Amino acid sequence: MTYLTRSPWILHYDASSCNGCDIEVLACLTPLYDVERFGILNTGNPKHSDIFVVTGGVNEQNREVIKNIYEQIPDPKVVVAVGICATSGGVFRECYNIMGGIDRIIPVDVYVPGCAARPESIIDGIVKALGILEEKRARMRQPDTGKKATGGETV
Amino acid sequence: MSRQIVMPFGPQHPVLPEPIHLDLVLEDETVVDAIPSIGYIHRGLETLVTKREFPEYVYIAERTCGICSFIHGMTYCQGIEQVMDLEVPPRAHYLRTIWSEYSRIHSHLLWLGLFADSMGFENLFMNSWRLREFVLDVLEETTGGRVIQGSCKVGGVRRDISNGKLTAMAADLAGFEQKLSDLADVFLHDDSVKSRLVGVGNLSKTDAYDTGAVGPTGRGSGVAIDMRMTGYAAYGDLGFEPVVEKGGDCYARCAVRVRELFSSVEIIRMAIERIPDGEIEVKVKGNPEGEYFSRAEQPRGELVHYVKGDGTKHLVRSRIRTPTLTNVPPLVKMLQGCELADVPVIVLSIDPCIGCMER
Amino acid sequence: MKIEEQTTTEIEVANLIGKVQAYRSGGYRLVQVTCSKVGDLFEINYSFEKDLRFENVRIIIDPDTEVPSISGMYWGAFVYENEMHDLFGVQVKGMNVDFHGNFIRTAVPYPFRTQVFKGEGPCHDRS
Numbered sequence: 035m036t037y038l039t040r041s042p043w044i045l046h047y048d049a050s051s052c053n054g055c056d057i058e059v060l061a062c063l064t065p066l067y068d069v070e071r072f073g074i075l076n077t078g079n080p081k082h083s084d085i086f087v088v089t090g091g092v093n094e095q096n097r098e099v100i101k102n103i104y105e106q107i108p109d110p111k112v113v114v115a116v117g118i119c120a121t122s123g124g125v126f127r128e129c130y131n132i133m134g135g136i137d138r139i140i141p142v143d144v145y146v147p148g149c150a151a152r153p154e155s156i157i158d159g160i161v162k163a164l165g166i167l168e169e170k171r172a173r174m175r176q177p178d179t180g181k182k183a184t185g186g187e188t189v
Numbered sequence: 190m191s192r193q194i195v196m197p198f199g200p201q202h203p204v205l206p207e208p209i210h211l212d213l214v215l216e217d218e219t220v221v222d223a224i225p226s227i228g229y230i231h232r233g234l235e236t237l238v239t240k241r242e243f244p245e246y247v248y249i250a251e252r253t254c255g256i257c258s259f260i261h262g263m264t265y266c267q268g269i270e271q272v273m274d275l276e277v278p279p280r281a282h283y284l285r286t287i288w289s290e291y292s293r294i295h296s297h298l299l300w301l302g303l304f305a306d307s308m309g310f311e312n313l314f315m316n317s318w319r320l321r322e323f324v325l326d327v328l329e330e331t332t333g334g335r336v337i338q339g340s341c342k343v344g345g346v347r348r349d350i351s352n353g354k355l356t357a358m359a360a361d362l363a364g365f366e367q368k369l370s371d372l373a374d375v376f377l378h379d380d381s382v383k384s385r386l387v388g389v390g391n392l393s394k395t396d397a398y399d400t401g402a403v404g405p406t407g408r409g410s411g412v413a414i415d416m417r418m419t420g421y422a423a424y425g426d427l428g429f430e431p432v433v434e435k436g437g438d439c440y441a442r443c444a445v446r447v448r449e450l451f452s453s454v455e456i457i458r459m460a461i462e463r464i465p466d467g468e469i470e471v472k473v474k475g476n477p478e479g480e481y482f483s484r485a486e487q488p489r490g491e492l493v494h495y496v497k498g499d500g501t502k503h504l505v506r507s508r509i510r511t512p513t514l515t516n517v518p519p520l521v522k523m524l525q526g527c528e529l530a531d532v533p534v535i536v537l538s539i540d541p542c543i544g545c546m547e548r
Numbered sequence: 549m550k551i552e553e554q555t556t557t558e559i560e561v562a563n564l565i566g567k568v569q570a571y572r573s574g575g576y577r578l579v580q581v582t583c584s585k586v587g588d589l590f591e592i593n594y595s596f597e598k599d600l601r602f603e604n605v606r607i608i609i610d611p612d613t614e615v616p617s618i619s620g621m622y623w624g625a626f627v628y629e630n631e632m633h634d635l636f637g638v639q640v641k642g643m644n645v646d647f648h649g650n651f652i653r654t655a656v657p658y659p660f661r662t663q664v665f666k667g668e669g670p671c672h673d674r675s
Contacts (some may be wrong), residue, residue, distance in 0.1 A: 048208065050230040053544040054255020054336045057299060064318035094655035095229050125252055128240055129233040130659045150255055150336045224645070231652050233659055271551065400624040401578050414577070419600055421551045482554055482595060482602065493580050495593070506584035515580070518624030547652065
């Protein structure tokens with residue numbers, strides 16, 4: 035991808051992360067990495083967003099919250115699971131309050147591994163997500179094809 | 190008298206990077222009472238202590254919180270070392286001190302950025318986070334990790350920093366300190382910042398002490414409690430004076446953290462100057478039997494890791510009492526009587542770390 | 549080398565309030581309250597500090613014994629007592645702010661009372 039034709043907006047939700055991945059997602063938006071120069075914005079409103087970035091594993095309290103947010107994001111949408119906890123539950127997978135990775139409750143398109151995931155790989159994951167977003171958009175334009183494709187790419 | 194209404198604040202709120210929920214009891218625009226409730230990111234990691242061997246649990250302890258991860262790991266290791274009577278080599282103590290202080294600078298800059306954001310001062314937010322990258326680069330060069338370092342272990346540290354690198358780090362601090370003073374100048378003297386902070390979220394010294402405020406939250410109200418005074422790691426050798434402000438408002442808490450940035454730079458400089466040569470770890474034999482309340486100063490305040498072993502590889506209990514949990518009652522006190530529009534700034538002024546608090 | 553001296557005194561539940569009141573009048577700060585499960589019994593530690601002197605009071609109770617709240621003397625103790633109730637199921641009598649089990653909402657009630665884990669064996673063996 036040499037240039038971006040759209041400005042995808044991101045919604046970030048902290049499921050049960052230790053903050054490590056959260057601050058790295060935030061670091062992507064600040065001067066050193068600065069994804070805003072690509073038109074990528076962090077928004078607080080699900081209805082404004084295209085890409086759903088989740089950090090941390092799902093716990094029993096927030097599964098409904100995550101589902102709710104996911105439903106509210108307009109199609110086409112892409113889910114990026116950032117960090118190993120969002121991917122599989124990570125070191126906390128045996129804790130009684132953790133259900134596991136995000137893919138237990140919503141379809142995930144891109145997995146970004148790492149503990150904590152580095153900003154470079156998060157940006158890489160978002161760029162991958164953009165490609166998937168375009169594919170989904172193209173598919174939506176053609177009638178008779180399912181619009182909820184579930185990918186599963188690992189950066 | 191006007192009617193009282195209850196307004197929920199959180200768990201998702203634009204200024205909160207993490208979920209916490211407060212029920213605010215309002216009379217017009219004034220907050221009469223605040224009732225906190227947590228549990229959105231509770232993991233229950235303390236139970237893992239019975240699943241992991243005690244040297245392995247360091248990784249879990251570190252991942253209590255991604256912001257002050259090094260200090261969590263260190264406090265846990267310190268607890269085990271005290272139980273097992275391990276004599277950690279002095280060089281390891283100094284390295285721990287250096288990494289702790291770099292973590293503190295990184296955490297305070299992160300907080301200053303978020304705090305500026307809560308005031309609606311975006312430019313200052315970006316500038317704080319740009320400066321923070323300098324610290325993360327140092328941490329990455331010396332430990333391999335940006336936010337989770339994994340360099341502490343029971344009995345010492347996992348890797349050494351060469352003396353050449355230490356000298357280079359000390360040399361870089363001068364330029365960094367200059368940039369810090371430029372940033373500090375805005376936080377301490379800018380009129381628009383002051384107008385948002387001075388006199389907001391008052392906490393008297395008595396209230397702070399009685400409700401158990403720790404760290405900058407307590408020190409901003411004149412309570413001189415700083416665990417570094419106990420002289421753990423190398424703080425005993427280096428000598429330490431806590432930073433105290435008397436204002437008791439958001440401005441005072443901000444000023445404590447700004448001044449701590451410079452005191453941390455000073456501690457790093459001293460530690461690099463005096464670091465002894467030698468081993469960086471001792472061999473660990475046997476299993477911990479006994480208990481200890483290991484205390485250390487996190488960027489947010491006093492951290493307590495209680496460890497209790499029964500002579501097996503698995504500890505009986507690990508309990509992590511994080512500063513944010515202790516700072517919740519003072520926060521409730523601060524919120525009583527404030528204006529609704531000031532709530533975000535006051536909540537952030539205790540530097541809440543929910544990931545830590547809920548474990 | 550010990551960093552600091554820590555003393556622990558074991559007392560009866562009935563003497564708890566009097567002891568805590570003595571600390572309060574002595575100007576001590578409440579550091580923390582911890583419950584631990586040791587065998588079938590619960591050990592509750594109340595830690596206090598004044599001028600870097602760390603003192604610890606311990607009661608050992610049966611899981612079903614009711615414990616008096618110290619929140620009348622230390623206002624901020626409600627966070628620990630609610631936590632103790634939510635995680636261990638310890639009944640605390642007379643808390644100033646009682647969340648009735650909603651302070652920390654957990655998937656299973658009183659998870660630290662009988663510890664449960666998900667999955668056994670190494671990570672790749674995940675169910």
